[in-house]
Amino acid sequence: MTRITDSKRASRDLNVDQHREMLRRMLRIRLFEERAASLRSRLVGAMHNSVGQEAEIVGACMAVRDDDYMTGNHRSHGHPIGKGVALAPLMAELFGKQTGLCHGRGGSMHLAAFSAGSLGESGIVGSLMPVAVGAGLSSRLRGTDQVCLCFFGDGAANCGPFHESLNLAAIWGLPVIFLCENNGYALFTPQTRTTSVIDIAKRACAYNIPGVVADGQDVLAVYDCVAAAVARARSGEGPTLIEAKTYRYCEHQEFGEEFQAPRYRSEAEVAAWRKRDPIELFVNDLIGRALLSRAEVEQMRAAVEAEVEGAVVFADSSAVPEPDALMEYLYC
Amino acid sequence: MPQITYLEAAKSAIVAAMRRDPHVFVMGEDVQGFYYSDVLQEFGPERIRDTPISEAGFIGAGIGAALTGMRPVIEAAFSTFLYSAMDQIVNQAAKSRYMFGGQASVPIVVRSSVAYGAGLAAHHSDRPWGIFAQIPGLKIIVPTTPYDIKGLLKTAIDDNNPVLCFEDAALGEVSGEVPDHEYQVPFGAADTKRVGSDVTVVAIAGCVDRSLQAARVLEHESISVEVIDPRTLVPLDRGAIVQSVRKTGRLVVVDPAPGMCSVASEIAALVSEEAFAYLRAPVQRLTAPDVPVPFSPQLEGVMYPTAEGIAAAVRATCNYSRRNPTAACAPAPLPAALR
Numbered sequence: 001m002t003r004i005t006d007s008k009r010a011s012r013d014l015n016v017d018q019h020r021e022m023l024r025r026m027l028r029i030r031l032f033e034e035r036a037a038s039l040r041s042r043l044v045g046a047m048h049n050s051v052g053q054e055a056e057i058v059g060a061c062m063a064v065r066d067d068d069y070m071t072g073n074h075r076s077h078g079h080p081i082g083k084g085v086a087l088a089p090l091m092a093e094l095f096g097k098q099t100g101l102c103h104g105r106g107g108s109m110h111l112a113a114f115s116a117g118s119l120g121e122s123g124i125v126g127s128l129m130p131v132a133v134g135a136g137l138s139s140r141l142r143g144t145d146q147v148c149l150c151f152f153g154d155g156a157a158n159c160g161p162f163h164e165s166l167n168l169a170a171i172w173g174l175p176v177i178f179l180c181e182n183n184g185y186a187l188f189t190p191q192t193r194t195t196s197v198i199d200i201a202k203r204a205c206a207y208n209i210p211g212v213v214a215d216g217q218d219v220l221a222v223y224d225c226v227a228a229a230v231a232r233a234r235s236g237e238g239p240t241l242i243e244a245k246t247y248r249y250c251e252h253q254e255f256g257e258e259f260q261a262p263r264y265r266s267e268a269e270v271a272a273w274r275k276r277d278p279i280e281l282f283v284n285d286l287i288g289r290a291l292l293s294r295a296e297v298e299q300m301r302a303a304v305e306a307e308v309e310g311a312v313v314f315a316d317s318s319a320v321p322e323p324d325a326l327m328e329y330l331y332c
Numbered sequence: 333m334p335q336i337t338y339l340e341a342a343k344s345a346i347v348a349a350m351r352r353d354p355h356v357f358v359m360g361e362d363v364q365g366f367y368y369s370d371v372l373q374e375f376g377p378e379r380i381r382d383t384p385i386s387e388a389g390f391i392g393a394g395i396g397a398a399l400t401g402m403r404p405v406i407e408a409a410f411s412t413f414l415y416s417a418m419d420q421i422v423n424q425a426a427k428s429r430y431m432f433g434g435q436a437s438v439p440i441v442v443r444s445s446v447a448y449g450a451g452l453a454a455h456h457s458d459r460p461w462g463i464f465a466q467i468p469g470l471k472i473i474v475p476t477t478p479y480d481i482k483g484l485l486k487t488a489i490d491d492n493n494p495v496l497c498f499e500d501a502a503l504g505e506v507s508g509e510v511p512d513h514e515y516q517v518p519f520g521a522a523d524t525k526r527v528g529s530d531v532t533v534v535a536i537a538g539c540v541d542r543s544l545q546a547a548r549v550l551e552h553e554s555i556s557v558e559v560i561d562p563r564t565l566v567p568l569d570r571g572a573i574v575q576s577v578r579k580t581g582r583l584v585v586v587d588p589a590p591g592m593c594s595v596a597s598e599i600a601a602l603v604s605e606e607a608f609a610y611l612r613a614p615v616q617r618l619t620a621p622d623v624p625v626p627f628s629p630q631l632e633g634v635m636y637p638t639a640e641g642i643a644a645a646v647r648a649t650c651n652y653s654r655r656n657p658t659a660a661c662a663p664a665p666l667p668a669a670l671r
Contacts, residue, residue: 103433112432130389134396164389329434332492
């Protein structure tokens with residue numbers, strides 16, 4: 001498997017503002033999701049949070065351009081936030097309001113923000129991987145240098161679309177970055193019981209493309225890997241499979257006690273991962289390198305908290321969709 | 333006007349669209365070597381794109397391309413192969429626009445051949461338009477003439493919604509007059525193939541021609557049959573069907589697909605809701621039985637509506653009497669074991 005060497009570390013060229021923006025987006029994901037989870041008594045449906053996985057999301061999203069494409073999955077809020085989408089319409093979507101990102105038709109699992117290149121999240125595991133290949137094909141056929149960042153989980157690596165997508169992108173040399181967010185569990189089942197390999201990136205060999213393992217709790221490490229893959233993709237060298245080893249602190253999904261399986265992982269395991277919290281790691285790094293002071297971090301956190309509260313107020317005070325508009329958006 | 337075959341007419345619509353719009357491209361298994369070999373040099377392998385046998389992959393890729401500005405025409409070969417891409421068609425193509433609150437449009441056309449009655453047995457012989465008619469967000473066309481397929485495919489390629497085109501393989505080599513220039517046949521506009529006053533026959537795919545044959549036989553028996561080809565099943569020209577039945581008072585629906593929850597059932601229900609007071613006989617459905625397609629020609633041969641069977645159903649409908657309903661209404665023209 002490919003390793004990123006020091007000389008290829010694109011994060012060395014990031015300026016102070018870019019570092020701060022990375023932290024801001026990580027905080028926005030965490031505080032948005034923690035607040036959304038706190039609203040469980042007021043919201044319906046399912047909500048799959050990614051608290052603990054912020055580094056791999058933001059590291060990847062910061063390595064692509066605003067006009068690049070992105071697809072996601074059911075663990076869905078982090079991706080659009082990582083791509084820079086505003087929090088208010090995102091929160092309003094969780095409330096099912098007309099002002100929501102998808103006007104209340106999609107909800108938590110089916111977010112999209114086409115203006116930000118987000119082609120959708122999906123309630124079906126692996127389902128958007130072929131769609132991501134198509135976005136890459138479209139870039140090729142239209143003669144642009146846009147790439148598509150395709151997020152998927154370790155669970156998706158065992159379903160057919162994963163294999164069909166890697167093969168198609170490989171034979172056609174398409175600009176797709178397959179980013180496996182390996183949090184170790186497909187629902188409640190550990191990867192060791194579901195998957196033939198420990199490193200999913202190894203499967204890249206089968207498709208004759210580079211496979212890279214990244215420390216998913218280190219935002220700059222993920223950024224470096226994705227930036228290298230993006231450079232490859234833009235220059236016509238084809239797709240890359242990147243596996244970010246990460247962890248979700250939260251349960252598979254937030255709502256519904258009946259869906260929680262209490263004994264599928266140990267408290268010690270969760271505690272061990274919390275010791276390598278991606279936000280804390282990055283804050284310490286930034287302070288250590290004097291790119292940010294502790295006070296500035298707290299300021300930023302307070303500002304993001306205010307933004308999240310503003311999003312809740314916006315969502316709460318927004319109008320619900322009109323029942324008469326049930327059929328709207330079905331056909332063009 | 334030049335005479336060309338159904339399959340030539342279909343290709344001429346796609347080739348014209350590709351010449352007009354660089355966003356239109358074709359993707360499917362072996363498209364370069366066979367159907368599009370004569371235009372491969374003109375468009376090149378990027379736009380006449382061979383795929384692996386990977387339906388979920390390349391239909392999904394078509395959806396992704398459509399979401400980002402392209403207008404793919406997918407060649408899916410047999411209609412049963414669509415099942416391998418069911419998640420892509422149902423969960424992504426059909427739902428994206430709605431789920432994402434109108435942000436997305438998925439201008440993709442998926443063509444597939446419906447090759448029943450050809451000894452291909454259960455895995456290549458389905459008539460699955462009824463399955464997909466249950467999926468809001470898709471449009472479904474079933475062209476039956478060379479003229480219609482050229483015009484309907486142009487409309488499909490120009491449409492910003494996902495369109496499934498089901499092509500009865502029995503029609504592939506049928507010739508008809510087709511203009512050289514591009515033209516549209518609109519969606520949701522049925523074609524009244526024959527005007528009549530006693531019975532309305534609504535027929536789908538290859539059953540249209542068999543219904544016309546039956547109508548010609550019945551003419552000699554002084555039974556006047558109106559034959560309607562809906563041409564597009566989603567959207568369905570409900571008005572044309574209801575209007576016709578209000579005139580004739582009788583309806584026979586002929587659909588080579590299995591009857592359970594079929595398009596034939598939908599049309600029967602529509603008429604019972606909107607033309608009940610005009611009906612002089614129960615609506616009859618002539619469909620395939622609810623069974624996988626068997627291999628043996630002796631078994632498959634009795635499955636689909638025939639011209640004789642359609643004529644018998646029309647006669648029975650005309651002979652129906654409220655005073656003696658069971659005696660007058662003849663059984664559907666299938667062996668008892670298949671009913």
